[in-house]
Amino acid sequence: MADERCCRISKKVQICLAVGLLVAVAVLAVVGVLKWLQRPKWNGRGTTDNFAGMVLERCNVYTQMLQPALRNVDCQKIQEAFKSSSISKNPCNITEEDYQPLVKLTTQTIPCGKTVLWSKAKETAHEYTRGDREMFTLEDTLLGYLADGLTWCGDTGTSEMNYRSCPHWKKDCPNNPVSVFWKMASRRFADAACGVVYVILNGSISNPFDENSTFGSVEINNLRPEKVQALHAWVIHDVGGVPSDPCMTSSINKLKSITSQRKIAFRCRHNAGLPHSLRI
Known part of the structure; x- marks a missing residue:
């Protein structure tokens, strides 16, 4: 009898834990969706799907096939520097300084x-x-090859890229990640x-x-x-x-x-x- 009672109690505990876990997961999911919905809805396209993966792949193709003289470039660090240029930052307040770590890694x-x-x-x-x-x-060039045709931006308060929308240079703000990048890269290209x-x-x-x-x-x-x-x-x-x-x-x-x-x-x-x- 004692064993049966313990067994019933144990099953109740397991059920309670399972229900509690499901509730917690549901709450986290709702919170995540609400945060996502609260992100600003910009007028431009969101970050290109698999942005980080595309940057890494392009870097490898460029340095190993197109310009093998750059084969010793660290593509993993370049990928991280590119993402970090806009992660957790106001996408309407990006500066050229945000890209300096990336620029140093892609000098050519x-x-x-x-x-x-x-x-x-x-x-x-x-x-x-x-x-x-x-x-x-x-x-x-390596810097231009990495970004050609891509869109990217982040948001304050999150360490994720914004795949929903990014600022349009004319309808939202000029100091967005893509516009600042190309202006900076164009200036450096001409200056060199x-x-x-x-x-x-x-x-x-x-x-x-x-x-x-x-x-x-x-x-x-x-x-x-x-x-x-x-x-x-x-x-x-x-x-x-x-x-x-x-x-x-x-x-x-x-x-x-x-x-x-x-x-x-x-x-x-x-x-x-x-x-x-x-x-x-």
Whole structure:
């Protein structure tokens, strides 16, 4: 009888513990959902799925296959530094200093005369550099390769990335993780350029040179006259389009004026389709 009574008590205890555990799990789940729902709903896309995994994979591909000279780079530390740049931080108050640990881990020297800038002609520029691995756009460097096409942000009060939404640069705030990153990376890329620098512009639009673009507002102003001999522009227009010389447009003349004021020589050529060589 005593054994049966003990057995019944033991089962009751087990049932109580099981019920208590289920209740605790349910409460934690509800709290987690409520916290998630309380996160700010921004107007931009959320962090790219598997962001950390993609950064690590890209780092390994770049350092082991594309640029094996960088094979000794620590991709695990780069992954951690990239995540840490926005984790537990206000996504509308990111600064360039937040990326300094990542920048130090991805330092890379681009040879003189190998820098290719672009404005509203990303696909054309990358098509060119894919055919000439000696030339580099920003996205062909390790830092740019890691982030190209990705979105990321965190939130204060949590150590997780925000996969729901991230700030839109215009609708929410300009100092968001992605915008600050590309402005910082573009500035550093232009500042490090030397020799002849090339830029590919879109001649199929009315203003191939846009002063408000990243090239017009950041990169052109950070080319250093003591290091850069000249800026050579290729203005590419659609094959079969209306024959014209986009190098004579007012926007290109504005670019020429800016380079002249900065004591950097300027040369412009136009072409229908991708140039075989940028070296003009």
